Amino acid sequence: MAAGSFFGSFDPSAFINALILGISIASIWLIAALGLTIIYGTAGVINMAHGEFIMLGAYSSYMLQNYFGLPFLLCVPAAFVIVAAVGLVLERGLIRYLYKRPLDTLLATFGVSLVLMQGVRLIFGSDPKYLAVPSIFTSNFQLGFVNISAFRVIVLAITIAAVVALWALFYRTRFGVQVRAVMQDKEMAASFGINSDRVYMLTFALGAGLAGLAGSLFGVLNIVLPTMGMGYVVQAFLVVVVGGGTLIGSVVAGGATGELQSIFAYFTNDTFARFVLYVLIVVFLRVRPQGLFAPSATRR
C-alpha cells in the first residue's frame, strides 16, 4: 500500500505484465550474451566482434530465406552452423595466435568486427533487409489480463533450450569436462593429454554459433542492418562481466538486468530505466569487480 501511494497509480495487473515482459527482455539479454560467455569464460578472448557474429546470423537467415527459400524455423539452426563455421575460420586464422596476449584479442577482434560490417555492406548493401516469419509468430496470446507475444515466447523457449543444452554439454559430457579442465589450468590439462588447442577451437566456434542463433531471432524482433550488432555487444558484455564469465552468472545477470529494466520502465520511462540500470551496474562492479559467480580457479 505504501509502495502504491509512493509510485502514484499502482495497477497490479499492469505490474504483473511488466514482470512477464521482464522475463522476455531478460531472455533477449541472455541469448545475446550466451556466446560471449563461452568465448570469454573459456578462452578469455575479449571478443569485440560478437555483435557482428549476431549480425552475420541475421544475414545468414536472410540469405537462406531469400535465395534458397528455406523456412524461418530452419534458418535458425542454419544460422548457428554458418556463423560457427565463420568463427572456426577466424579462430584458426587469427585468434589462436593471440591466446597468450588476451588484451591484443580486444584490438584484433575489433578490427575483425569492422571488416565484417563493411564486408556485409559491400555484399548486401546498406539498406535494411527483411526476414519473413510464419504469421503465427506475429500474433499474441491473451490469458486474462496477461498479454504475451508469440515471438517473445519463442525467443524465451530457444534461450532456455540453449542454456540447458550448454549446461548438459559442460557438466554431462566428456568434452565438457575437458573444457572445464582447460579453463582451470591449461598446462595441467594438457599434461593429462587434453588437446587444449582443439578445445579452444571448438568453444570459440560454439560461441560464435550461439551469436548467430541469437542474430537470426533478433532479425525478426528488430531490423537486419550491417550495424545492428553494435548495440548488442555492449549489452552482452555487461551481462558477461556482471555474471563473472560463468554460465550460471550470465543467467542470473541477464535475468536481473532484464527484470530491472522492465520494472524501472514501468514506474518511470525507458530512458530513465536505462540510466538507473547502468548506474547500478557500475556501482555493482565497483563493489564486486569479479562479478556474481566468478570461477575460483587460477586464470592464465
Place this chain on the structure above:
Amino acid sequence: MRASRRSFLKTSALGAGAAIAAPYMFVRTIDQAWGATSWIKKGEPIKIGLLFSLSGGLAVPEEDSTLVMQYAIDEINKAGGIAGMPVEPVIVDAKSDFNVYSEKTKELILRNKVVAIFGCYTSASRKAILPTVMAQDHLLYYPTCYEGAECTQNTICTGPLANQHSKDLIPFMVEQFGKKVFFVGSNYVWPKESNKNAKIWLEKAGGELLGEEYIPLGSSEFGPVLNKIRDAKPNFIFSTVVGASDIAFHKQFKQEGFKVDTMPIASLTTGEIETRAMGNEFGAGHFLSAPYFQALDNPTNHKFVEGFLKSKYGKNGTTHYNMEETYLSAYVFKYGLENTIKAVGIEGVTPRAIRDHSAGVRVEDAVSPEGLIWIDDQNFNTWLKPKIGQCQADGSFKIVKAAAEQVAPDPYSIYPDIGKCTADGLKAPDGKMRKSVI
C-alpha cells in the same frame, strides 16, 4: 620560473591560434589579391558538394540522398546544365561522424571551392556544420524535414518544418479514430520539438494526450512502452520514432497483438523504405504525413519514379519523401543560380548571392514530383502541401488527404516570443535583429 612558464604558455597559445587561423587568412588573402570573387567561371563546370554519410549508422537514408542528387545532376546536365555550364558534384563521405561532417565542410569550401553544399540528414549534423558554413558565408541546402527554431542567412531547406508536418495529420486522425492519443518518439531534439507542435494541433482539434514516451536512439526494445499504451487505451498513436527503432516499433506493435484498424500509428517518418524493411504486413494500415509519396498520381512523378528506378542510381528499388525533397533541392539551386547570374552576372555569383536570389523560387508542377512548391522569401524554407498516406497491403501508400493549399513554413511558430525569421535575421518582438540563430 613561473613567469617563464606563463610566457611560454602565452606564446604557444598565440602560435596555436595563428596555426588555426592561418589557412583561412591565407585563402581569403589569395582571393582578394587575385580578385577571384567569382565562384564559377564561364565555360567551366559548376562545382557543388554532396555531404552525406556513405558509411556508418546514417548511411541508410543518406546514401539514397547522394544517389538521387547524382540523378538530378545528370538530368540537369542533359538538359544543358545551368546557364550552359555543367554541374559537377564533389562527393564526400561524412561517415556518420559529426567531426567528419564539419571537417569535410571546410574541405569542400576551402579546397574544392564548391559554390553550394547539399547535405546532412540529422539535425545534429546540420548543427555541427552550420558554424563553418556561416563563418564562410556559404550556402547549405538541407533537403529533409526538421524542427525549425533556426534562422540563418546560409541555409535553404526543401523539406517540411515541424509546423507544416503534423498540421493536417492530427486533426485527420482525431476525426477518423477518436480524441485520445499517445505520443512515442526517439529521444532527441526533432521528436521533442515536433511533439510540441503536435500538441498545439491536438488542442485545436479537441484531442486528449494520454501519455508521452521517448525511446533512446537505436533502441529496439518497445515492450515497456507498448505495455503502457495497452493500459492507456488511446485511439491512435502519434510516432516520431526514427531509423532502425521505428522498424522495431512497428514489428513489435503487431507481435504484441495490437490491431491496426482500432489503434493505428500516425507517423512523421515511416515511409516506403521503412515499410519495405519491416515487411509490408507490419506497415499496412498505418498512416504517414509527408509532402511526397511514391504513389502520387501525376505525370511528373511517374516520370521521376520510372526515370530514377531505371537509371544506374535506382538500385534501392524505391523513391521516398526524403529522396524527393533532395531532388527538389537540386532544382531550387538551378533556378536560384540562374536568377543570380541574370541579376549580377557570372562574376558576381557567390554562395550568399545565390541564397539571396532564391527568395520566392518556384519549382513548378512540370518539374516537382510533389507538385508546385516555392521558397519562402523571408525564412528560405519551403511552401508545400503536406499529404497523408495510408500504407496498403503491398507496401505502397494510398493518399487519403492532401492539403488544398501550400502551407507556409514558420520556424518559430511555437515560439512567437523569440521572434520571427526574416531574410536579414531573427526579428525579436521588441524589434531587435539577431543576424543568425542556431
